[in-house]
Each structure stands twice: as structure tokens, then as C-alpha cells.
Amino acid sequence: MPNHTDAPRRYPAKPxxxxxxxxxxxxxxSPEAGLDAVRLLEREGIAVHFPPDQTCCGQPAYSSGYPEEAKAVARLQLDLFPEPWPVVxxxxxxxxxxxxxxxxxxxxDPVLGPKAVALAERVFEFTEFLVHVVGFSRHDEAAEPCTIALHTSCHARREMGVHATSAALLAGLHKVTVAQQARAEExxxxxxxxxxxxxxxSEAIVTDKVASLKESGAEAVVSADCGCLFNILGHAEFLDKEAGRKPTLPGEHIASFLWRRTGGGDQA
Amino acid sequence: MSQPIHFHPSSGFDQRSREAMNDLHLRRSFRGAMDFLQAKRRAQFTDANELSRLRDLGEAIRRHALANLPQLLEELESRLSRNGVQVHWAQTPEEARAIVLEIAKRKEAKSVVKGKSMVSEEIGLNHALEAAGIDALETDMGEYIVQLAGEAPSHIIMPAIHKTKQQIAELFAAKLPGVAYTENVDELIRIGREVLRKKFATADIGLSGVNFMVAETGTLFLVENEGNGRMCTTVPKVHIAITGIEKVVAKLDHVAILNTLLPRSATGQPVETYQNFISSPRKPGELDGPDEVHLILLDNGRTQAYGDVQLRATLQCIRCGACMNHCPVYARIGGHAYGTTYPGPIGAIISPHLLGLGATHRLATASTLCGACAEVCPVRIPITDLLVRLRNEAQAADADSSLRGAGESRKPLVSILFRAWALVYRYPTLYRLSTWLMSRGRAFMPGYQGAWTGIRTPLIPAKKRLRDLMAERQRTN
Amino acid sequence: MNARDSILARLRAAPAGDPAPLPDVAGWYAAMPRLDAAERLARFKAAIEASHAEVHETYRSLWPDLLLSIAEQKGLRRFLVGGTPEAALLRSRRGALDFIDYEHAGIDWRDEMFANVDASLTNARCALADTGSLVLWPDSREPRMMSLVPPVHFVLLDASAIHQHLYEAMNKEGWADGMPTNAVVISGPSKTADIQQTLAYGAHGPKEVVVLLCRENQE
Incomplete structure (x- = not known):
């Protein structure tokens, strides 16, 4: 089955x-990242529902060669979103x-198959949702200027095709400079x-990633994916601890960064 | 005496990767080459929309060919036979080698000049020829260098990509009589040219690979930059072409499309210097060209891939190497670490069919599934999906898989872990309980978390989970 | 069962996949903007020069003189020529060239050709604008090695014979109706980047390709 990922998605009106x-x-x-995402969406007038039975998308098993285990876990999530709202x-x-x-x-599966397709159609990555559905346009005039680097996860970039949305959100913040890093797409x-x-x-790859993020001159790194962040920040912190120095590459989820930059922190 | 291919590439993969990663010269060579090739390719495809449609067309051509593979092979065979080309079929490397040796014996050949052919590497042909007392000389400059060094290619398009010019200068000075050390690339190429010219003029057999075979006309299509491919297919009295059964396309004009994708994807060139269409041996009255042209069609596990509608996509490959040029893992460990003829992402998905999944399962795990390979594949092979599928097959519990070696590398402990994981994550109560315990026990979270903490600080659960924070908010609102 | 039948039987036994219709190659090329003759010539010239070939524009009646002067500049003396009217024309000119006739040289003369020929002259059947390529169908009058072995390859190209791309050449000339023993599409001199991605010319084939682009004589 051809696997075309460059077909554009259709986005709903702001719900x-x-x-x-x-x-x-x-x-x-990283619950703070989740909470900041909720706050951001609520500030835009969207009521956010968190189905408490949710667990995991099943990817760890799926990508490790355990499709049955992945399916068992994915099966649970299929029923958690009964209303026709987007799933962010x-x-x-x-x-x-x-x-x-x-x-x-x-x-x-004649029953679950259509269900999975219907759910997939309303699943949106957070920054994709902010840009294409919410039309997020807040500024950061009150914030101090800063220089950060953006790491876009490979799945966001290549499977979701949303590498532009994190960058667009950051470009909308007037006082944020996004540092250019070597091999950003790696x-x-x-x-x-x-x-x-x-x-x-894995070490060889993350070593290079941390080096190029640092060489970019960024004060911090933001990303829309916690997995990458834990890897990158965890390695940077490991190096700092080994060297007995202060943290050289802090970072956070883009939801927290956006929330703070656009005045969210003041209201909290 | 080239390096043997590893018949159990999985074992030793970690060791070979480690050695490659610890070799800073090698790391730098690969990194530099990857950056160079990526930039060159990018410059060739500036219109993303056009590239996307061109890839659609490339994919459609290859899928059409595979959908009609048995008929096209028969059509090809009948056309080629009518044109005077002798067609041979080989199910295994042994059969393919025997066919070459039989021709060589009949022609009383003493020397074979070889154009670039990964399939000849796949069947270990050089060893067989040498064992039979026949000189087998690689003539592609990169292949020649690698052969001179007693190594195997580390890349399917740029075989000597792992070597610096200093290393090549030393090699030439050490191995070629009367050659002084020089790092001048023009001079090094001139030396290679002189040595190899003498061989072309006297060789008994020329051996080549094939890029595409055209069923409609009975034509073998070869592209190259150096001219050694034309030498091997023109100068000796016998030309033997060897390739996989999947390389056929239906129509001559399909070649026009694939040939705009191949060099641009491979080396970022708009076109290769020579596009060579061979449709018959020398005809009466013609003054040069081989008197005999043979084509050997090799299976070697390709029919296994073909037998599965998902894995069949593996055979769409046009061997451009773009997947390895963009692979973060290949860039770190290089081609030799894989221990297979075809390294990188394409190697990870084709080798299980050639060598069995038991021997190659580790290659499919050596990917972050970042998708850079599938993104650049000119014929849209869904490489990441195929890697995931092979991971499934490698540990499949039931043995009803049609893949050789399926389930052989199943690890009971890992399987139990995933079963336990699924148990926790499929029952919300269990999930809530276990994550609650983890957040309460965060102070006791071990500082050692296996491989994770070898180079990273440990992952510590938050004091309160998001679900706790959300519940609190609901109570206060 | 022999290898052939076993392989074909396995392929036939495989389940059918999704339908795969014949791809619309013609549609792809039809959607491309058409270049007129002047644009095709300009594109061809720019592209093949970018591939390190020399292009000299001339007229039908003037090319022999042009070739002689280029040969003199480059210090080329021993010329391999075929059995064509163009070769005969060139030979009829006075000049400092030694001509070696492929036909009369015979196959045993191979070592000589590999070592002691300076240049060759062949015709091109046509050319391709988009990639800057020359199309040759070698035959008994201009054998295959003529465009491969000598270090410098002179090519006569009729300026009106430039197609937009390979597909157009195949299509308009009806290649699929009968392919020659060997057809070759040449885009510049032989080259390699196998040593540390450094480009070097003259790997195994010609180090130089000199195109004599001939227009019809002006009255």
C-alpha cells in the first residue's frame, strides 16, 4: 500500500x-507541559477534556515488533473520545x-477498523492544532528577548508533516530569535x-545533536516532543554533571515556552 | 582477496559498529560525505511539488513492473534471446557463480574485468573466480581502491567513501609498483586509469551489473560516470551481465523517468556521464563489441520478498543509495558495520530475504525509525513500515511466517516484558496504580536505568501526574 | 524443475497486490513547458558545458577547419576516424593530422588504440537539451570504442537535432521499434568522484569532449 504522507490534511474550524x-x-x-497546553487552549476559548482512562498510544510495542501488545493498548484509546471533538x-x-x-x-477488523480511521482523522499534533485550527496569534511583547533552538521530532516532521508549525509559532513571537543549528532535520x-x-x-547521534544545538548559540532548546527532549536534555545534563558545571542546555516543551512567553505565567 | 560478506551479520554488528564509531577518521569521512551528498541532492530537487509527483511516477513504474514480474521476465527473456543475448537463471549465489565459471571455462578465460556490480558482491564472485585461477579485477575507481585494500565496498554507489585521499595515496604507493606517494586526486585517478587501461585491452571477459532491463525491447540499461562500465561491456569478447530478477521494467520510456530519479537521488548529479543501452551482441559487420552477451537473473531470496504483498515493496528499489546518505545510523557506523552487501536502510530490509531473518534481525532494529530514508526514496519504498514489519517477524511467536528465520531471534524475557507492559497500559486501573506508585516512589527511582543512564541523567517521574493536576483543577474550578 | 521454472513458479504463486496500472509517462512529459529550437539549443549548450564539455558553434561547411584549428591548439595529432562521409571530408583537408582508419586497423590493433591515439571524431545522432547529452548509435562505420577509448572525443552535432529530453528522442525516433546493438547517451567527459568526493575528469573514457555544433550554411 503506497504510504503517501505529503497529501495535505483537512482542518476543522476552531471548535x-x-x-x-x-x-x-x-x-x-512532564505534566507541566500538558498543563500548559491545556491552559493555552483554554485561553483561546476551547474547553479541554482529559479522559482519565487514557494511557499510552502503544508506540513502544508497535515499533519494537510487538503488534499484538500495541493493539491491545491502542484498543483502549479508541473508545475514549466519544464526542466528535478534535484530539490534541x-x-x-x-x-x-x-x-x-x-x-x-x-x-x-470490521468494527475497530473504521473506528481507528475515524479517530485518526481528528488527531492533531499540538502545534499543528494551534496553527491550523486555533489560528494562534499571540505575541510576547512583555517578555525579555531570548535566543532558542527548535528541535522538531522526526515523526512530527516526516509522518505528521508539521515541521513548519512549531517554527511558525516561534516566528510569531517577536522577541524570540530562533538560532540556526547544523543538520536541524537530523x-x-x-x-x-x-x-x-x-x-x-544512540549516544553517537545525540552527542552530535547536543553539540550542534550548543554551537547554534541558543540559550535553550524547545521541542513539541518530550521523547526527544528527555534524550537531548538528559544527555546535555549528563555531560554538565560529569564536568561539574552548571546546566549549559536547558529546555522545555513548546507548550510551556509559548504559555510563559505570551503572558501565561503572569496570570497563573 | 576481498573481505568475505558475513553470513551472520547480526552477530558482531555491535562490535563492528563500535569499532567504526571509535574510528574518528572514519566518522569524519562519513559525516563529510553524507553532508556533501545530501546538499547535492537537495540542490537537484528544488521544487518539492515536482519531486513529489516524480516520485509518484517512479513508484508507479516500479510497482507496475513488480505487479507483472513473471510475465515481464518472460517477455524480457524472449526479446533478449531473439536479439542474441543468452539468458541464465540462478536461484542461489552458488548457481550464479557456477554459470559464470562455466562460461569462463568454455572461453578459457584468464582474466575478468568487472564494472560495478553489487550483485556480484552479493554472490561473492571474486572469491570464486580467484579460486578458479581467474583474475577478477574491479575497474570502477572506488571498487578498484577497495579491492586493492582487500576490503569490501562500504556504500553501494561510492564504494570507497570510507577512505581519505591520504589513505588512498598510501595504498597506491604501497601496492602499485613504481608509484610514488601523491595526494593529488587527478594524479591518483591518472594512475588508476593507466593501470586499468592495460587490463581492459587484454581481458577475456567483461562483467557488469544492470540498472534496469527493458522487457519491451530486450535492452540492458547501465549508467555510470567513469566509462569503465562501457569498457567492460564493449572491449572483451564476452560480456556477462548479472542482476536481480526485480530490475525489469515494462517499457523503454520507463527508463527515461527512472533515469532522472536515479542520479539526482544518488549523487545529486543531473545526469550520469554514460547511459548505456545494450540490446544484442556484436552483429555481423560491426567492428567491436562482445561476440557473446550473457544475462544472469538472480533470485537469492527475492522471491521470498515478492511472496508477501507488503514486503514486495522492497523490490521497488533502484539502488540509488539515498536512504543510506540520509540515515543518521549509517552516518555514524558506516557501511561495513552492517556486514552485508547492501548496508544502510535498504540493506536492513533486503538482507533478511537474502540471508534469513535469524542472521539479520539486528539490522532492522538499528534504526530510530526517523523516516529520513523513506522521505528521500525516489520510488517511495515505505522503509520504516518494512523495518517495523521485519521486527514483528523477527520475534513472531507463531512459526506460520513465510520468512526464512522468522521468530528465531525471539527473546522470551523481552516478550514477557512487553506482555506485562501491555497489561498495565491496557487496563486504566492498573496504569493508574502503577504510575501512582512510581510518582510516590520517585525518590527511590534508581540512578541507574540501564542503557538510558549510560549517557543521560535518569528519568524521574513527576511528583504529580498530569491526571492528578487535571483532577485538582477540576476540584478548584 | 530448473531454476527458471522454479523462480517463475514462485512469482506466479505469490498473492496479487494492489492494482498497478501502466504509469502515464507521456502525461508527465506533456505537462512540461515546451522549448522551441533556440531554447533547446541554449539549454543543451549550457547543460553540457556545465558537465565540462566544450561546445563550438559553427556551420556545416566550416567544421573541418574549426576542428583542425582546435586540434592544433590542443596539440592533437593521431586521429581515429570511421568510415563516414565526414571522416572522408576531414581527411581531404590538408593539415598536420595523422588519420587512423578504424575499419582498416582491425581488432588486433587494440593495444595501439588504447595507448597511442590522441583523439577521435564521430557523429552524434541527436542531442538532449535538458541534460546536455549527446546520443550516439555506434555502427559499423563508427564503432563503439571510438567514443570511449581516445582521450579526446570530437562530436559533430546537427543543431537542428536537439530534442528536449530522452523521452522525446525515444518517442520521435521510434526507439522501441528497434534498438541498435548499443545506444549510448553521453553527457560530457568521463569522470569520477570516488576519491573523497573530489571530481576528476578522464577516469576511463575521454578526458575531453568537444562538440562541433553545426548549423546549416547561411546563404
Whole structure:
């Protein structure tokens, strides 16, 4: 089956309500990013619903060669979003899993197959949703100027085709300079279970990524994917601790960055 | 004496990768080459929309060819036979080698000049020829360098990509009589030219690969920059072409499209210097060209890939190498670490059919699934999907898979872990309980988290999960 | 079952995939903007020069003199020529060239050709504008090695014989109706970048390609 990812998606009008599928990483390790995403959406007048039974998109098993296990977990998520609202996912990787792989996983199932397709159609990556559905246009006039680097996850870039949306959101902030980094489009070396199965290759890749982010002159790195962030920031922090120095490459999820820059922090 | 291909590439993969990554020269060579090739390709395809439609067409041509493969092969065979080209079929590397040796024996050949042919690497032809007392000389400059060094190619298009000019200068000075050390590339190429010219003039057999075969006309199509391919297919009295059964296309004009995709994707050139269409041996009255042209069609596991509608897409490949040029893993470990004839992403998806999944499963795991390969593939092979599929097959519990070596690398412990993981993540109560325990026990989170913390700080669960924060907000609102 | 039948049987036994209709190659080229003759010539010249070939524009009646002067400049003396009227014309000119006739040289003379020929002259059947390529169908009068072995290759090209691309050449000239023993499309001198991606010319084939682009004589 041809796998064309460059066909443009159709976006709905800005809705009154949306679901948040937070992803297991945000839920457990980076809840602030999820909360900031909720705050951003609510400030734009969208009521955010968080189905409490959600767990994980199933990607760890899917990409490791365990489709049945992935299916069992994905199966749970299929029923969690009964209203026809968009499902916003603060991760390009998990969004891509739901958009592209759910329909494939359930393709042979006459009941769940159509369900997976219907869900996939209203799954949106967070920055994609802000740009194409919300029409986010807030500025950061009150904030201090800063220079940051943007890391776009490979799945956001290539499977979701939304590499432009994070950049567009940052470009909308007048006092943010986005530093140019070498090989911005190259993977950070995370790759989910790849980082555990091939730790040395993963290390070689993330070492280069951290180096080029630092060489860009950025004060911090932002990304719309927590997996990449944990990998990049975790390695940068590891190097700093080894060297006994202060953190040289902090970073955060783009939701938190946007929320703070556009005055969200003051209202909280 | 070239390096043997590894018949169990999975074992030793980690060791070879490690050695490659620790070799800073090598790392720099590959990085420089990858940056160069990526930039050159980008400059060739400035119109994303046009590229997208061209890839659609390339994919359609290859899919059409595969959908009609048995008929096209028969049509090709009958056309070629009518043109006077002798067609041979080989199911295995052994059969293919035997066919070459039989021709060489009949012609009492003492020397073979070889144009670039990855399939000849795949069947280990040089070893077989050498064992039979026949000189086998690689004539593509990169292949020649690699052969002189007693190595195997590390890239399917640029075989000596892992070598610096200093290393080549040393090699020439050491191995070629009367040659002094020089780092001047023009001079190094001139030396190679002189050595090889003498061989072309006297060789008994020329051996080449094939880029595409045209069923409609019975034509072998070869592209190259150097002219060694034309030498090998023109000068000796016998020309043997060897290729995989999948390389056929239906129509002559399909070549026009594929040939705009191939060089631009491969090396970022608008066109290669020579497009060589060979349709018959020398005809009466013609003053040069081989008296005999042979085509060897090799299966070697390709029919296994063909037998599965998803994995069949593997055979769409036109061997441009763009997937390896853009692969973050290949850029770090280079071609030799894979231990297979075809390295990089295409190697990871084709090698299981050639060598069995048991021997090659680790290659499919050596990818972050970043999708850079599939993004540049000129014929839109869904490489990441195929990597995932091979991972499934490698650990498949039931043995009803049609793939050789399926399930052989299943690891019971990993399977149990994933089953346990699925149990937790499919039942919200279990998930809530276990993540609650983790966030409460965060102080006891181990500082050592396996491979993760080898180079990263540990992952510590947040004090409160997002679901806790959301519940709190709901209570206060 | 022999290898052939086994392979074909396995292919035939495979499940059918999604339908794969014959691709619309003609449609792809029809959608391209058409170049007129002057544009095709300009595109051809720019592209083949970018591939390191020399192009000299001349007229039908003037090319032999032009060739002689270029040969003199380049210090080329031993010329391999075929059995064509153009070769005969060139030979009829006074000049400092030694001509070697491929036909009379015979196959045993191969070592000599590999070592001691300076240049050759052949006709091009036509050319391709988009890639800057020369199309040759070598035959008994102009054998295959003539465009391959000598270090300098002179090519006579009729300025009116420039197609927009390979597809047009194949289509208009009806290639699929009968391919020659060997057809070759040449885009500049032989080259390689196999040593550290550094481009070097004259890998195995000609180091120089000199195109004599002939227009019809002006009255």
C-alpha cells in the first residue's frame, strides 16, 4: 500500500471543545507541559477534556515488533473520545502513531477498523492544532528577548508533516530569535526503544545533536516532543554533571515556552 | 582477496559498529560525505511539488513492473534471446557463480574485468573466480581502491567513501609498483586509469551489473560516470551481465523517468556521464563489441520478498543509495558495520530475504525509525513500515511466517516484558496504580536505568501526574 | 524443475497486490513547458558545458577547419576516424593530422588504440537539451570504442537535432521499434568522484569532449 504522507490534511474550524491525549510521557514525566497546553487552549476559548482512562498510544510495542501488545493498548484509546471533538496530542510522535498506524493496526477488523480511521482523522499534533485550527496569534511583547533552538521530532516532521508549525509559532513571537543549528532535520537518536537496544549508536547521534544545538548559540532548546527532549536534555545534563558545571542546555516543551512567553505565567 | 560478506551479520554488528564509531577518521569521512551528498541532492530537487509527483511516477513504474514480474521476465527473456543475448537463471549465489565459471571455462578465460556490480558482491564472485585461477579485477575507481585494500565496498554507489585521499595515496604507493606517494586526486585517478587501461585491452571477459532491463525491447540499461562500465561491456569478447530478477521494467520510456530519479537521488548529479543501452551482441559487420552477451537473473531470496504483498515493496528499489546518505545510523557506523552487501536502510530490509531473518534481525532494529530514508526514496519504498514489519517477524511467536528465520531471534524475557507492559497500559486501573506508585516512589527511582543512564541523567517521574493536576483543577474550578 | 521454472513458479504463486496500472509517462512529459529550437539549443549548450564539455558553434561547411584549428591548439595529432562521409571530408583537408582508419586497423590493433591515439571524431545522432547529452548509435562505420577509448572525443552535432529530453528522442525516433546493438547517451567527459568526493575528469573514457555544433550554411 503506497504510504503517501505529503497529501495535505483537512482542518476543522476552531471548535468549542477538544480532547487532550496527553501521552504517557507527559502524564508521568512532564505534566507541566500538558498543563500548559491545556491552559493555552483554554485561553483561546476551547474547553479541554482529559479522559482519565487514557494511557499510552502503544508506540513502544508497535515499533519494537510487538503488534499484538500495541493493539491491545491502542484498543483502549479508541473508545475514549466519544464526542466528535478534535484530539490534541502534545507529541508529534504519538500523534503520528494514532494518525498513521492505528488504521493499519486495525485494518482487518470490521468494527475497530473504521473506528481507528475515524479517530485518526481528528488527531492533531499540538502545534499543528494551534496553527491550523486555533489560528494562534499571540505575541510576547512583555517578555525579555531570548535566543532558542527548535528541535522538531522526526515523526512530527516526516509522518505528521508539521515541521513548519512549531517554527511558525516561534516566528510569531517577536522577541524570540530562533538560532540556526547544523543538520536541524537530523534525528536526535532517541527512537524510543532504539536508545536502549542500540545505546552506543544512540549516544553517537545525540552527542552530535547536543553539540550542534550548543554551537547554534541558543540559550535553550524547545521541542513539541518530550521523547526527544528527555534524550537531548538528559544527555546535555549528563555531560554538565560529569564536568561539574552548571546546566549549559536547558529546555522545555513548546507548550510551556509559548504559555510563559505570551503572558501565561503572569496570570497563573 | 576481498573481505568475505558475513553470513551472520547480526552477530558482531555491535562490535563492528563500535569499532567504526571509535574510528574518528572514519566518522569524519562519513559525516563529510553524507553532508556533501545530501546538499547535492537537495540542490537537484528544488521544487518539492515536482519531486513529489516524480516520485509518484517512479513508484508507479516500479510497482507496475513488480505487479507483472513473471510475465515481464518472460517477455524480457524472449526479446533478449531473439536479439542474441543468452539468458541464465540462478536461484542461489552458488548457481550464479557456477554459470559464470562455466562460461569462463568454455572461453578459457584468464582474466575478468568487472564494472560495478553489487550483485556480484552479493554472490561473492571474486572469491570464486580467484579460486578458479581467474583474475577478477574491479575497474570502477572506488571498487578498484577497495579491492586493492582487500576490503569490501562500504556504500553501494561510492564504494570507497570510507577512505581519505591520504589513505588512498598510501595504498597506491604501497601496492602499485613504481608509484610514488601523491595526494593529488587527478594524479591518483591518472594512475588508476593507466593501470586499468592495460587490463581492459587484454581481458577475456567483461562483467557488469544492470540498472534496469527493458522487457519491451530486450535492452540492458547501465549508467555510470567513469566509462569503465562501457569498457567492460564493449572491449572483451564476452560480456556477462548479472542482476536481480526485480530490475525489469515494462517499457523503454520507463527508463527515461527512472533515469532522472536515479542520479539526482544518488549523487545529486543531473545526469550520469554514460547511459548505456545494450540490446544484442556484436552483429555481423560491426567492428567491436562482445561476440557473446550473457544475462544472469538472480533470485537469492527475492522471491521470498515478492511472496508477501507488503514486503514486495522492497523490490521497488533502484539502488540509488539515498536512504543510506540520509540515515543518521549509517552516518555514524558506516557501511561495513552492517556486514552485508547492501548496508544502510535498504540493506536492513533486503538482507533478511537474502540471508534469513535469524542472521539479520539486528539490522532492522538499528534504526530510530526517523523516516529520513523513506522521505528521500525516489520510488517511495515505505522503509520504516518494512523495518517495523521485519521486527514483528523477527520475534513472531507463531512459526506460520513465510520468512526464512522468522521468530528465531525471539527473546522470551523481552516478550514477557512487553506482555506485562501491555497489561498495565491496557487496563486504566492498573496504569493508574502503577504510575501512582512510581510518582510516590520517585525518590527511590534508581540512578541507574540501564542503557538510558549510560549517557543521560535518569528519568524521574513527576511528583504529580498530569491526571492528578487535571483532577485538582477540576476540584478548584 | 530448473531454476527458471522454479523462480517463475514462485512469482506466479505469490498473492496479487494492489492494482498497478501502466504509469502515464507521456502525461508527465506533456505537462512540461515546451522549448522551441533556440531554447533547446541554449539549454543543451549550457547543460553540457556545465558537465565540462566544450561546445563550438559553427556551420556545416566550416567544421573541418574549426576542428583542425582546435586540434592544433590542443596539440592533437593521431586521429581515429570511421568510415563516414565526414571522416572522408576531414581527411581531404590538408593539415598536420595523422588519420587512423578504424575499419582498416582491425581488432588486433587494440593495444595501439588504447595507448597511442590522441583523439577521435564521430557523429552524434541527436542531442538532449535538458541534460546536455549527446546520443550516439555506434555502427559499423563508427564503432563503439571510438567514443570511449581516445582521450579526446570530437562530436559533430546537427543543431537542428536537439530534442528536449530522452523521452522525446525515444518517442520521435521510434526507439522501441528497434534498438541498435548499443545506444549510448553521453553527457560530457568521463569522470569520477570516488576519491573523497573530489571530481576528476578522464577516469576511463575521454578526458575531453568537444562538440562541433553545426548549423546549416547561411546563404
Amino acid at each position: 468549542a471543545a477538544a480532547y487532550l491525549f496527553s501521552t504517557c510521557l507527559v502524564d508521568q514525566f 496530542v502534545p507529541s508529534g510522535s504519538c500523534a503520528a502513531m494514532m494518525l498513521h498506524n492505528y488504521p493499519k493496526l486495525f485494518a482487518d 534525528c536526535c537518536g532517541f527512537g524510543g526503544t532504539f536508545s536502549l537496544r542500540h545505546p552506543e549508536i
